Amino acid sequence: MKKLMNEVGHYVDQMLDGMVLAHPELRRLPGTTVLVRAEKADKVALVSGGGSGHEPAHGGFVGPGMLDAAVAGEMFTSPTPDQILEAIRAVHGDQGVLLIVKNYTGDVMNFEMAAEMATMEGIHVEQVVVDDDVAVQNSTHTIGRRGIAGTVFVHKIAGAAAEAGYPLETVAAVAKRAIDNVHSMGVALSPCTVPASGQPSFQLADDEIEIGIGIHGEPGVRREPIRSADDVVDTLLDTILEDAAVQAGDDVAVLVNGLGATPLSELYIANRRIARRLAKQGVNIQQTRVAEYMTSLEMAGFSISLLKLDHELAKLLNAPATTTAWRS
Known part of the structure; x- marks a missing residue:
């Protein structure tokens, strides 16, 4: 460690x-x-x-x-x-x-x-x-x-x-x-190590990913072979969209959240697929956030959050805010 x-x-x-x-x-x-x-x-x-x-x-x-x-x-x-x-x-x-x-x-x-x-x-x-x-x-x-x-x-x-x-x-x-109205799901490419334990929270082979991971290193719903970024995004987004019942014409906000060790370049690649999928389905993206917002120490991976917006939620989301991790 x-x-x-x-x-x-x-x-x-x-x-x-x-x-x-x-x-x-x-x-x-x-x-x-x-x-x-x-x-x-x-x-x-x-x-x-x-x-x-x-x-x-x-x-x-x-x-x-x-x-x-x-x-x-x-x-x-x-x-x-x-x-x-x-x-x-x-x-x-x-x-x-x-x-x-x-x-x-x-x-x-x-x-x-x-x-x-x-x-x-x-x-x-x-x-x-x-x-x-x-x-x-x-x-x-x-x-x-x-x-x-x-x-x-x-x-x-x-x-x-x-x-x-x-x-x-x-x-x-x-x-x-x-x-x-907010729905999220994540994937891990590698585990994290809590300092006090000194041991990874789980084991993943070099060619494996963990689908549906929690933010404390909890196991996901299944382990699968690693594949393209677009395929991984589709796996997460299919579940999110089904659960959220998002339809053509809906307004949404998207948050692509790095888990601690994923390069920003890879998060943008994931966001590219998300934007294209939602556009194809006629869903309107009102705001997109791509960064580390809620990490899991040095875990590699990311999560997608989709917020379905009404007029008031959109207005409040776009209102000014100034914190160390959020700038309007």
Whole structure:
């Protein structure tokens, strides 16, 4: 195992320190793993987070137009309720707090516990759970579908709604509508290695790929021989389009997300196929994002997220936002 690190036990702590030193628009709450906006905003506050190892998620989406706070757990491990509560306390105002949680058992349980504690302190909290992964109905770490890179679209849309002054219940409803309309699926070309374990999360032969991979190195739905980029995209997109019930004339946004070790050139090759397939089916692409948004350490591979848009979702998606990982 080769990792650019110091002590394994200080990996996340030192990463967060380095991040705030690079980005003065972020602030780290002392003694916590919480990143917040340097200047508090008077609006509904948005809090998200999860295990580390998915950078730029989640701290990279803290800023105007998106999140107010992100809570980092240890590598691929949910943050604790106490840390989440600290984030809620730091950002809440008179208008309440929305928690955006990916559907993993530990994340859902710990965010729910933090919400209960915050409610006991008189803070109005709502929660939405993202379950955009169409590859599996249940997995190693979930009951129901996993939350993966489509979560970034939810951050963006809910963030724009909050920035526009929507009340908490409306922000939550808009976020839920985005969740209902975003569909994702990924593929791995190689595994990742969690620093503390020192071992790859799974084994793949040089001529194999893993279809339907999770963002924590969970197994996919099947293992297949590697083939052309267009064929791999078709495999993912066929499942996504069937699940999303996208039809000719529909408006969509596309996110092509690198998992950590895939060259940008290859992500653009994948996007070329996606754009051509959707155009052939008469689907209108209103926005395309190609970059690393939710990684899995140094895993090679990518995921596709397709967000079906209505007028309001499109308007919120296109609203201004400025974070370290998202520029409008």
